[in-house]
Amino acid sequence: xxxxxxxxxxxxxxxxxxxxxxxxxxxxxxxxxxxxxxxxxxxxxxxxxxxxxxxxxxxxxxxxxx
Amino acid sequence: xxxxxxxxxxxxxxxxxxxxxxxxxxxxxxxxxxxxxxxxxxxxxxxxxxxxxxxxxxxxxxxxxxxxxxxxxxxxxxxxxxxxxxxxxxxxxxxxxxxxxxxxxxxxxxxxxxxxxxxxxxxxxxxxxxxxxxxxxxxxxxxxxxxxxxxxxxxxxxxxxxxxxxxxxxxxxxxxxxxxxxxxxxxxxxxxxxxxxxxxxxxxxxxxxxxxxxxxxxxxxxxxxxxxxxxxxxxxxxxxxxxxxxxxxxxxxxxxxxxxxxxxxxxxxxxxxxxxxxxxxxxxxxxxxxxxxxxxxxxxxxxxxxxxxxxxxxxxxxxxxxxxxxxxxxxxxxxxxxxxxxxxxxxxxxxxxxxxxxxxxxxxxxxxxxxxxxxxxxxxx
Numbered sequence: 399x400x401x402x403x404x405x406x407x408x409x410x411x412x413x414x415x416x417x418x419x420x421x422x423x424x425x426x427x428x429x430x431x432x433x434x435x436x437x438x439x440x441x442x443x444x445x446x447x448x449x450x451x452x453x454x455x456x457x458x459x460x461x462x463x464x
Numbered sequence: 465x466x467x468x469x470x471x472x473x474x475x476x477x478x479x480x481x482x483x484x485x486x487x488x489x490x491x492x493x494x495x496x497x498x499x500x501x502x503x504x505x506x507x508x509x510x511x512x513x514x515x516x517x518x519x520x521x522x523x524x525x526x527x528x529x530x531x532x533x534x535x536x537x538x539x540x541x542x543x544x545x546x547x548x549x550x551x552x553x554x555x556x557x558x559x560x561x562x563x564x565x566x567x568x569x570x571x572x573x574x575x576x577x578x579x580x581x582x583x584x585x586x587x588x589x590x591x592x593x594x595x596x597x598x599x600x601x602x603x604x605x606x607x608x609x610x611x612x613x614x615x616x617x618x619x620x621x622x623x624x625x626x627x628x629x630x631x632x633x634x635x636x637x638x639x640x641x642x643x644x645x646x647x648x649x650x651x652x653x654x655x656x657x658x659x660x661x662x663x664x665x666x667x668x669x670x671x672x673x674x675x676x677x678x679x680x681x682x683x684x685x686x687x688x689x690x691x692x693x694x695x696x697x698x699x700x701x702x703x704x705x706x707x708x709x710x711x712x713x714x715x716x717x718x719x720x721x722x723x724x725x726x727x728x729x730x731x732x733x734x735x736x737x738x739x740x741x742x743x744x745x746x747x748x749x750x751x752x753x754x755x756x757x758x759x760x761x762x763x764x765x766x767x768x769x770x771x772x773x774x775x776x777x778x779x780x781x782x783x784x785x786x787x788x789x790x791x792x793x794x795x796x797x798x799x800x801x802x803x804x805x806x807x808x809x810x811x812x813x814x815x816x817x818x819x820x821x822x823x824x825x826x827x828x829x830x831x832x833x834x835x836x837x838x839x840x841x842x843x844x845x
Contacts, residue, residue, distance in 0.1 A: 411713075416640060
């Protein structure tokens with residue numbers, strides 16, 4: 399085994415707790431960033447959709463009583 | 465009826481038949497054609513007004529039955545009462561003949577009008593139906609495309625968020641290390657770089673990420689166990705360096721150290737193998753979707769070290785070699801196992817996700833190995 403110090407269980411727990419806090423903070427930051435980006439891309443999508451030609455209209459044919 | 469009276473009546477009726485001999489059949493035919501053409505013309509010109517007058521389908525059917533019945537009755541009367549030979553040869557009175565033909569043509573016109581009206585209605589209806597079906601097909605295709613595009617976009621967004629989270633989580637591990645170094649001060653010895661802490665932090669960060677992947681859909685249910693183990697090449701062996709299952713850092717099987725048969729499976733030269741050793745030697749990712757099934761196959765490298773105790777808690781496992789460009793075999797290896805059945809199936813999406821994790825991890829672990837080597841050299845010096 400490499401010559402590095404073995405960590406004690408309490409040290410491992412402390413390190414893992416730090417990592418967990420960091421991970422949660424990172425995940426929340428990314429979530430907020432993702433929401434902002436999604437909103438921006440949706441706004442772009444909406445703007446693009448407005449420029450698209452309208453879908454074909456429902457055909458208007460004289461109604462014949464049967 | 466006498467022929468002279470018939471001629472007068474025909475003139476009054478506007479039919480030009482008096483100039484021709486009474487015995488000719490053609491004036492009557494001409495009159496019939498004129499009347500028919502006028503009838504057809506009127507029906508076609510005013511068909512859109514005539515059609516609605518026909519009413520609904522049941523009414524039209526009654527109407528048809530009535531017309532056909534009347535026509536049948538008239539035909540019967542005509543067959544019975546009319547001297548057809550004299551009519552056709554033109555020997556019958558002109559007025560009688562013309563009236564008979566006019567009556568027949570009028571009735572024919574009525575039936576023709578009805579047929580035209582029905583055909584026109586059917587044509588309009590089928591045209592409308594075709595247009596509606598075409599529109600419905602277009603609409604369904606558009607909707608399918610929209611749903612597929614949305615799903616694809618959601619997948620891309622999910623992947624983007626996952627990659628960003630992995631990067632951010634590992635960057636924060638690096639930031640913690642920078643903070644430790646800052647507080648240690650510039651005069652601190654090399655050993656203050658503490659690679660052992662960083663190894664553990666990186667393994668724990670890997671666990672946080674994969675645990676969320678495994679349990680992301682399990683908000684209220686009991687969560688699955690996830691274990692991340694970092695194996696390193698030490699001499700001619702693969703040895704457990706760090707391990708984390710969310711609660712303990714010594715969560716690996718003790719048999720790796722105590723049982724000679726299991727120990728041999730981690731020896732690069734013994735000829736025995738196990739999943740981690742196979743990944744270390746070949747540099748290939750090994751996906752074990754169903755551990756129990758794989759353990760029975762001699763062609764697969766996965767084995768239980770102690771089936772009795774491991775079978776319930778190890779249902780699926782993956783072994784990922786830590787490869788950085790330029791490295792050669794044997795490689796250090798990360799194994800991730802879980803009690804979630806068939807979790808590590810290795811489809812494209814999962815391979816992409818774990819690929820992002822392992823790329824981040826590999827570079828940072830290699831850095832810590834370099835730090836560790838520097839500490840050793842510094843101490844030896």
